[in-house]
Every structure is written in C-alpha cells, then in structure tokens.
Amino acid sequence: MSRYIIRRILQAIPLLFIISILLFVLMMNTGDPLATMGGRKPTRPEDRARLERQLGLDKPIYMQYIFWLIGNDWSKIDMDGDGIAETPGTRKGVLRGDFGDSLVSRGKAVVDIIMDRLPNTLILMIPAEIIVIIASLLVGIYSALRQYTAIDHIVTGLSFIGYSMPIFFVALLSMYIFGVNFKQWGLPYLPTVGMFDPKVGKTVGQVILHMILPIFSMTVITAAGYSRFVRSQMLEVISEDYIRTARSKGLPKRMIISRHALKNAALPLVTIVGLDIPMLLAGAVVTESIFAWPGMGRLFIDHLSRSDTPVIMGILMMISVVVVFSQLVTDIIYAWLDPRIRYT
Numbered sequence: 001m002s003r004y005i006i007r008r009i010l011q012a013i014p015l016l017f018i019i020s021i022l023l024f025v026l027m028m029n030t031g032d033p034l035a036t037m038g039g040r041k042p043t044r045p046e047d048r049a050r051l052e053r054q055l056g057l058d059k060p061i062y063m064q065y066i067f068w069l070i071g072n073d074w075s076k077i078d079m080d081g082d083g084i085a086e087t088p089g090t091r092k093g094v095l096r097g098d099f100g101d102s103l104v105s106r107g108k109a110v111v112d113i114i115m116d117r118l119p120n121t122l123i124l125m126i127p128a129e130i131i132v133i134i135a136s137l138l139v140g141i142y143s144a145l146r147q148y149t150a151i152d153h154i155v156t157g158l159s160f161i162g163y164s165m166p167i168f169f170v171a172l173l174s175m176y177i178f179g180v181n182f183k184q185w186g187l188p189y190l191p192t193v194g195m196f197d198p199k200v201g202k203t204v205g206q207v208i209l210h211m212i213l214p215i216f217s218m219t220v221i222t223a224a225g226y227s228r229f230v231r232s233q234m235l236e237v238i239s240e241d242y243i244r245t246a247r248s249k250g251l252p253k254r255m256i257i258s259r260h261a262l263k264n265a266a267l268p269l270v271t272i273v274g275l276d277i278p279m280l281l282a283g284a285v286v287t288e289s290i291f292a293w294p295g296m297g298r299l300f301i302d303h304l305s306r307s308d309t310p311v312i313m314g315i316l317m318m319i320s321v322v323v324v325f326s327q328l329v330t331d332i333i334y335a336w337l338d339p340r341i342r343y344t
Helices: 002-028 043-053 059-072 112-143 150-164 167-184 204-237 241-248 251-264 267-282 287-288 297-304 309-337
Strands: none
Touching: 002 059, 002 309, 112 150, 112 204, 112 251, 112 267, 112 297, 112 309, 150 204, 167 204, 167 287, 204 251, 204 267, 204 287, 241 251, 251 267, 267 297, 267 309, 287 297, 297 309
16 A cells, blocks of 8 residues: 555656646636736836736746745746846746745735635535535435335435525525525524624634535535435445445444445445545635625636736646545555455
C-alpha cells in the first residue's frame, strides 16, 4: 500500500502541472482583468499600458505562466531581450505558495483572501456533509431492509421529489416558510441572510441559527439522492451468497448488516463522498448567494464576474489539489472496507 501511495503522489505532480496550464490559458482568455481593475470606471489607456507592463500582461502567455508559476525572481534573465524589469517588487510564485495579489482587493494577497473565507465555508459544509452521510445511510438501509413495503414506497417517493427539486427552489421555499411565514404567524422564525445579526455580533448561537436554513436546503437534495445509491447497493449485497451463509450460521441480524453488508454497500457512497470533498472547500455557489453566506462560493462568483484572475486561479488550483488527493484517500478507504481490493 505504501508503494501505491507514493506512486499516486508522484503521478499527481505532472497531472497538477497540466491542470494548471489548462486553467491558466482558459482564465487568460475568458476575461479582461484590466477592464476596470475592480472598479466601476474603465481603465484609462495610459494606466492600462502601465499596468500591463507592471503585471507582465504585455508578455507572451507562456512567459506569463512562468511568472505565475515561479515568480519574478527570474527577471534578471533576459528571456526575450528586455526581461520584466518594470515589474515592481518580487513574487515567489505558486510553487512557493505565493499566488500574487488580488486585482479587486488592491494589495491584498490571494492566500489571505481565500483564508478569510475558507473557515466560513467549512463551518457550513462540514456539518452538512456529515448530516447527509448519516441520513443517507439510515434511510437507504432502512428502505432496503423493508423492500416494497408501504414505508419503502413512501421513502422512495419522497427521495425522488427531494432529488428532483433545484437547490434555489428549496432555499427560497425554506426562507419563505421558516423565515417569513413563521414570523407573520408569531412563531419562532429563522434568519434568512448573512452569517450573524450585526446588532448581536458573531456569537456561536448566532452562527448556528444562520446555518440552519442553508444546511437544510443542501441536505434535503443531497441526502435524497445518496439514499437511493445506498438502497440499491444494499439490496444487491444482501442477496449475495456470503450474506446467506452468515444467516445460516445463526449470526444476529444486526451483526450481519453492520459487519458484512454495510461495508460493501457503502462503497458507492464512498466514491460520491470522495468527489464531494473538494466541494467542501469550494463552497455552495447557489446556496451561499441566496443566503448571503460569506464563503468560498460567493468569493468565486464575485471575483469571476470581475475577472480577478489571481484569486480565481488560487481557488481553482486549491480545488484541483484536493480533488487529486481525495481520490487517493478514497482508494485507501476502498481497501479498508473491502479486503478483496488490493493495490500492487
């Protein structure tokens, strides 16, 4: 297993290098970062020319990529006859953890901007993912063990309804019912926007109250879909020969389900959750926008609309790294759940 892990890590290096090239080329061709420089007025031609020289945007795209990757410590090297001597200061480059400064938030480092928003996203996404996993396992297993009963039909119907509803509909409906109507009816109501009430401050109780509706909106849809995967896989597993053998030996039903059936039935869920792990960092764009939650999703949309290339590249590369290594973790969990899986 250790050799397999080392080999996968070594394979991830060129993969991330290729991903960074593709993302950089796409970002440099999908917007004009100098159109307004994050402001509301167009950049003047003389300022634009000066900024192009300072930011290295007047260079060929391959040199811009090298500058982004390794910084401008190489500016002393005369690569095309004049170098980039006009670029003020020095950047260490992405390889040394320096993604540069934001074009919108003048002078603020990309890493600092991301780290300001990342905790807010994790506060929201980690509890939502835990609730989704627990709920989908409980509902999926319960429905599979009572196949074709009235309860199974009800759960199946509700799952299809929940899975078919778009996230913005669930979010707006929950805001209308639990935020607007409950307030009109004189019942305890839930806050609908923001992370806390400015009049009260950022307390633990305020954050938890403001988390309820966003988490509810995300878990309703996700748990409904995941429970269907668990149910179908559970039905397939409990019909296997080794499950019948365990029953014939007189093992307790709870032991058969928890020790023999559940591990194999959880494999598809592990695959899906492994793909969801990067989204824990990326945030929920629609949910955060509707509930005005100051997380990574809103950060991405805000800076993408203003062509803030350094911030967008920082977010995308962070997600890419997490995607690659989350798949490695998924493979390791596979081998732990199913002893028949071996990596050589």
